[in-house]
Amino acid sequence: MKDLIEAAKAARARAHAPYSKFYVGAAVRDEQGRVFGGCNIENAAYPQGWCAEPSAISHLIMAGGRRVTEVAVMGNGDALCTPCGGCRQKLREFAAGDVKIHCCTETGVLIRTFTLDELLPASFGPENLS
Template sequence: MHDASQGGVEELLAAAKAAQANSYSPYSRFPVGAAIRTGSGRVFTGANYENAAYPQGVCAEGSAIGAMVTAGERVIVEVLTVADGEHLTTCCGGCRQKLREFATPDVPVHAAGPEGVRRTFTLGELLPEAFGPEQLDR
């Protein structure tokens, strides 16, 4: 597992909070920010954005993955999401699967609130026995 202290989980938290500040969430009023660190050490961020046609919105994790892929990166080694409120907020099921495309089950996924990291999971804990790219290898 990648050591969260290398590169700093605080760096990811600051980046995710900055992205969260740009969230477009007028319907849910639930802004989320995400930061992902790649194998090269680069950090990509994303914010959720909603649409009047509700299913057309995009989660923060998907937004960050899109930026990562556009930049030519393909390996995620650490993830942090931040959301407001008193309850622990983890990635939705769809985002867990999107992360799995580029991350192995041992990748740390930090769930943060305004005060900082509330809990850290591995992707495998969040999405056990996941379907991944290796299932398509022939």
């Protein structure tokens, strides 16, 4: 898990958050064990920004990955920072309910680990469209 947390920390350092000053880093591990980081990117037209988790997922997809098998996320300070509702659903597209999401301080100290099912119970996913 250390490599995942370090990737999230490195991504957070690159976040573009000039308006909120709330810097978020995330990292996802794919089915091959590779780690991909992403950061939040704000925009002056507020709804046009995006979160760290989909940035990391995008890197995974661009590298040929198809499944998220583990996640780390961190925001500012020592407060608990979990993926927002939209990001939980985006993770659900590529991750099973038992995937672990590690929430860390900005320095990389683990605060708490959740499963995706704990954060997004009774979710709607790709199998609902089968």
